[in-house]
Amino acid sequence: MGRDKAHLPFRGASLVEAVAREVEKAAGSAVLVGARQPVPGFDSIPDLYPGEGPLGGILSALFHSSADWNLVVACDMPEIAADFLRRLLDEAAHREAPVLIPRGPSGMAEPLCAVYHRSSRPAIEKSFGKGIRKITEALEGIETHCLSVPETDYFQNINTPDDWSGYAAK
Numbered sequence: 001m002g003r004d005k006a007h008l009p010f011r012g013a014s015l016v017e018a019v020a021r022e023v024e025k026a027a028g029s030a031v032l033v034g035a036r037q038p039v040p041g042f043d044s045i046p047d048l049y050p051g052e053g054p055l056g057g058i059l060s061a062l063f064h065s066s067a068d069w070n071l072v073v074a075c076d077m078p079e080i081a082a083d084f085l086r087r088l089l090d091e092a093a094h095r096e097a098p099v100l101i102p103r104g105p106s107g108m109a110e111p112l113c114a115v116y117h118r119s120s121r122p123a124i125e126k127s128f129g130k131g132i133r134k135i136t137e138a139l140e141g142i143e144t145h146c147l148s149v150p151e152t153d154y155f156q157n158i159n160t161p162d163d164w165s166g167y168a169a170k
Helices: 015-027 054-064 082-093 118-129 161-165
Strands: 031-033 043-045 069-073 099-103 113-117 144-148
Touching: 015 069, 015 082, 031 054, 043 054, 054 069, 054 113, 054 118, 069 082, 082 099, 082 113, 082 144, 113 118
Parallel strands: 031 043, 099 144
Antiparallel strands: 069 113, 099 113
């Protein structure tokens, strides 16, 4: 993208603020992992593994959290909505699996818009310690429930200037 996606202007604030507000509405609170600059109204925690990718961020969130269930959402999902996130949390609470990941109609899973039980941390840490950085690969040894969802707009993310161009005017 060439710039910090989190602080792109979006709906009168920054993209990360908009996403965090939706998480807060769904879960009651939102904490940012590894925020490079403060985001008004939200606490942040340090990334324990800076430069090691999203899996390190998930581990950081699970390490610092006292909650059983943890909703993890990437900061670059402009269409994320509290009602969808609430549905993920409700679904996770009724499953035996320690990880719940939505899967769109194409079959692609979205582990950066998912719910992780804190009990999943040791297995994820073990994979991380072996040099695994791809989230889906790190979850291979963990019971994971994939929730089929017909809508994928919620977890569309921004990776390129072209991706952003459709949202910049909103």
